[in-house]
Structure formats: structure tokens, C-alpha cells
Amino acid sequence: MLFLISACGCPTKVNISNRPQVDILYNDANYISTERSTKNVAACKGKVHVAWFGKDNSGNQAVFYRRSIDGGATWDPPIQLTSFSNFHLEMWIQCFGDTVIVAYEKIGTGRDLYYRYSINGGTTWSPESPLEVGSYNQEAPSIWLWNNNFHLAWADNRPVFLISNYYIYYKRSVDMGLTWTPDNRRDISDSPVIVGDPVSPNVLHIIFMIFNSFERKARYIRSTDNGNTWSATFDLSGGVNANGSGFWGRPIGYISAYNGVVHAVFVDDRYGNKEVLYRRSTNSGVSWSGIIRLTNTPGISWNPFILTDGMGQVRLYWVDNSDGDYEVMCKISNDNGLTWSADAKLTNNTARDVMVSVDYDPSTNRWNIVWASDESGNWEIYYTSDPCPLGNDEELGISENFRSSEPQIYGWGIKFNSSGEAKVYNLSGRLYKSVSVYPEYSLRLPKGVWFVRFKGKVYKIVVH
Numbered sequence: 001m002l003f004l005i006s007a008c009g010c011p012t013k014v015n016i017s018n019r020p021q022v023d024i025l026y027n028d029a030n031y032i033s034t035e036r037s038t039k040n041v042a043a044c045k046g047k048v049h050v051a052w053f054g055k056d057n058s059g060n061q062a063v064f065y066r067r068s069i070d071g072g073a074t075w076d077p078p079i080q081l082t083s084f085s086n087f088h089l090e091m092w093i094q095c096f097g098d099t100v101i102v103a104y105e106k107i108g109t110g111r112d113l114y115y116r117y118s119i120n121g122g123t124t125w126s127p128e129s130p131l132e133v134g135s136y137n138q139e140a141p142s143i144w145l146w147n148n149n150f151h152l153a154w155a156d157n158r159p160v161f162l163i164s165n166y167y168i169y170y171k172r173s174v175d176m177g178l179t180w181t182p183d184n185r186r187d188i189s190d191s192p193v194i195v196g197d198p199v200s201p202n203v204l205h206i207i208f209m210i211f212n213s214f215e216r217k218a219r220y221i222r223s224t225d226n227g228n229t230w231s232a233t234f235d236l237s238g239g240v241n242a243n244g245s246g247f248w249g250r251p252i253g254y255i256s257a258y259n260g261v262v263h264a265v266f267v268d269d270r271y272g273n274k275e276v277l278y279r280r281s282t283n284s285g286v287s288w289s290g291i292i293r294l295t296n297t298p299g300i301s302w303n304p305f306i307l308t309d310g311m312g313q314v315r316l317y318w319v320d321n322s323d324g325d326y327e328v329m330c331k332i333s334n335d336n337g338l339t340w341s342a343d344a345k346l347t348n349n350t351a352r353d354v355m356v357s358v359d360y361d362p363s364t365n366r367w368n369i370v371w372a373s374d375e376s377g378n379w380e381i382y383y384t385s386d387p388c389p390l391g392n393d394e395e396l397g398i399s400e401n402f403r404s405s406e407p408q409i410y411g412w413g414i415k416f417n418s419s420g421e422a423k424v425y426n427l428s429g430r431l432y433k434s435v436s437v438y439p440e441y442s443l444r445l446p447k448g449v450w451f452v453r454f455k456g457k458v459y460k461i462v463v464h
């Protein structure tokens with residue numbers, strides 16, 4: 001019996017929403033994210049924060065929130081952050097240290113952006129405040145937090161020279177949204193994702209799309225002065241329009257940056273069906289690699305989410321309907337985006353598994369993955385992590401093992417089949433002991449939950 005870490009995440013998952021009504025991450029009737037300014041998980045300082053839309057029995061929605069303060073092992077009860085009302089499509093959750101912000105689209109005067117924030121890691125929350133409210137539509141909030149800088153990008157169709165068109169806007173607050181820099185209108189048209197570079201936090205990157213009857217392309221702008229000025233637009237799509245009717249024509253994308261290396265992904269169908277395409281910059285977005293095809297599946301590859309851990313690992317998560325019902329997929333680069341692993345499945349079932357978003361917490365070295373699935377019959381929000389959540393499930397990770405080189409997990413400890421250094425951690429992540437092991441070495445452990453790191457993998461052991 002053995003527990004193996006899967007490539008994309010833990011084989012067990014936590015049902016975060018667990019309500020008899022509909023719980024979704026992106027609020028549309030297609031149950032497919034038709035834009036990408038959506039992020040439902042944030043992980044900082046060992047706390048994991050998840051936000052989603054939950055419906056009531058009348059079909060109204062509210063924003064729900066749930067957190068783990070032990071890196072995803074156990075979860076506090078859910079909190080309802082808003083009253084039941086009418087919401088539009090997207091929400092965004094972001095953290096920095098113990099600051100957490102949840103922003104979302106409400107139906108008001110057109111569509112408006114509101115937010116709540118916490119400065120104590122999600123224990124208590126500010127009242128709901130307007131983030132960007134006015135006539136016409138304010139949509140697609142995307143947030144980057146760094147120290148006291150609250151960067152907001154959004155899409156807005158307020159009239160420009162009397163013509164209503166969606167543009168990308170940007171503004172910044174250093175007092176949690178009490179005061180703001182002026183609304184800074186950038187380019188046409190929608191679905192911005194803003195990220196900063198943790199090594200050079202004054203460098204900001206926005207991926208967005210132009211989506212109208214003339215053009216459907218992924219676009220990019222950058223700032224090197226903390227959002228005061230922005231570059232001209234760069235066409236990530238290389239002149240090629242996405243095809244498909246309605247929202248399927250949207251080249252929805254995502255972006256991630258660390259130490260000047262920027263990873264951008266978007267979707268179009270230049271290879272015959274929807275695939276995830278990738279470009280990489282090694283000079284903070286000054287210039288870009290050619291377009292690299294990351295997926296090659298017969299079905300729709302959609303909803304890409306790319307993230308770097310800052311230590312050379314880059315992960316692409318996306319959803320793919322090649323098996324007929326959508327799965328969450330991933331592939332991993334361990335050389336900062338130069339080469340990529342084969343496709344791997346995080347989910348594998350007959351339900352729709354969609355709307356994936358991811359955050360990485362450097363304080364726990366943990367990838368946190370959230371998606372929605374209708375496998376319960378009424379849509380739930382699921383969470384998993386890589387390595388596995390610490391002790392959320394007694395049967396976690398127990399599966400038959402046929403790899404003789406792998407350690408075996410028992411109720412009393414772990415038996416090794418090869419030589420090396422094993423490090424044993426307790427439930428709170430503290431190193432318990434380091435052991436030099438060899439084939440047939442049996443390491444007996446006291447009663448409790450333990451994690452053994454051996455040859456790059458983490459094994460969970462429950463000693464009863």
C-alpha cells in the first residue's frame with residue numbers, strides 16, 4: 001500500500017462548498033469560464049483562501065468564502081460574504097501576507113465591482129465597499145497585491161468620445177481602496193489579468209484580449225514604474241484571430257512572472273481546435289519567444305492558468321473536453337518554461353470538471369488548486385494541493401503500489417526499497433528527524449500523522 005503524489009495534485013480532494021444548491025466559480029449558465037479574469041484561490045503564509053458563488057433555492061447568488069489556516073489540512077466553516085443578490089460572471093481573490101481581498105461583479109447600475117477585505121488572514125472582514133461603480137458596465141476585476149500596493153485592472157464600457165466600447169482600465173490604492181490613482185484607460189477590450197514580479201514588484205504585466213467582430217487576439221501591456229505608465233500593446237496572438245461563435249471566439253489567457261521571466265498563455269484554434277498557446281519572455285516582457293503550442297488534444301482545451309513558483313517550476317492547468325465531459329489537466333515545466341511534461345489529468349470522471357485556478361504559497365511550498373465539478377449533481381467547489389493536503393482525509397493516498405523502488409506505507413510507519421536520506425516532518429511541518437535509509441529499512445513512527453520526504457516525493461503516513 002502506498003501513496004504516490006500525482007503530477008497535478010493530490011488524488012484526494014476536499015469538497016469546499018458542500019451545499020445542496022449550486023456552487024460555482026464563474027457565474028454563467030454554460031458552466032465554462034467564458035472569460036479569464038477569475039481567480040478563486042489565494043494562498044499566503046500557510047493560509048489558503050477560497051471564494052465562490054453559491055446559489056440559494058431561488059437562484060440568487062452570494063459570495064461564499066472558506067479558509068484553511070494550516071496549509072489546506074483542515075478547513076474553517078464557510079462564511080457568506082454577501083447577501084443573496086444578482087451577480088455577474090467573475091470574481092477574484094488575492095492575498096499578500098495576512099491581507100486578503102475578494103472582488104466580484106454585482107448587477108447594479110449595469111455591472112459594478114465591489115469588494116471586501118481582511119487584514120488578519122480572513123478572520124474578520126471589512127464591510128462591502130464599491131470598487132468601481134458607475135453607469136455602464138464595470139467588469140472583470142483582477143488584483144495584484146504587494147506590500148500596501150493594491151493594483152486593480154478591470155474592463156469598463158463607459159463611453160469614450162460618446163461611443164461605448166470595452167477598454168482595459170488600471171488603478172492603484174495604497175490604503176486598501178480608500179483612495180485611488182485616477183482611472184487609467186488603456187487599450188480595447190476585455191478580460192485583464194494583472195500580475196507583478198515578486199523580485200521587482202514595480203514591474204507589472206497585464207494580459208488581456210481584444211474581442212469584437214474585427215479582432216479576437218490575446219494582448220499584453222507592461223509597466224516598470226508601479227503602474228504609473230504603461231507600454232504600448234503587444235499582440236501575443238501574432239496577428240491570428242481566434243475563431244468560434246460567441247464566447248468561444250475569446251482568446252482567454254493568463255500570465256505569471258518571476259525575476260524577469262514572464263509566462264503568458266492564451267487559447268485559439270489555429271491548430272484546428274482550441275489549444276493552449278504559450279509565449280515566454282526572459283526580459284520582463286520587452287520581447288517574447290515565438291508562439292509555442294502547449295496542448296495537442298482533439299477536444300476543446302480551455303481556461304488556461306499558468307503559474308511559476310519562482311524556483312524554476314512552471315505549471316499550466318487547463319480544462320479539456322477530449323474525453324467528452326471536461327477534466328482538469330496540467331503539465332509541468334521544471335526548467336522555467338523551456339520544456340514541458342506530458343499532459344496529466346487531475347480529474348478523471350464522467351462529471352464536468354471546469355473553471356480551474358491555482359495559487360502557490362512559497363511559505364509552504366504548496367500548489368493549491370481549486371475547480372468546480374457537477375459530480376455531486378448540484379455543483380461543488382473542490383480543493384486539492386500538491387503535495388497532498390496535510391491530514392484532511394484518513395484514507396488519503398492509500399493505493400496499491402506496483403513500483404518496487406518506492407517506499408511502502410504501513411500503519412506503523414514506512415519501509416524503504418532504496419537507499420537515500422529520508423526527512424520526517426510532523427503535521428505542522430516541523431522536521432522530526434533525518435534518517436539514512438537503505439532497502440528493507442523499516443522506519444517505525446509514533447502514533448500520529450507524519451510526512452516523509454524521500455527522493456523528491458512526500459509520503460503521508462498515518463500511524464494509529
Ligand SMILES: [Ca+2]
Pocket residue numbers: 017018019020021022023378379380
Ligand atoms: Ca452544491
Ligand SMILES: [Ca+2]
Pocket residue numbers: 273274275295296297298299300301
Ligand atoms: Ca485541443
Ligand SMILES: [Ca+2]
Pocket residue numbers: 325326327347348349350351352353
Ligand atoms: Ca470529468
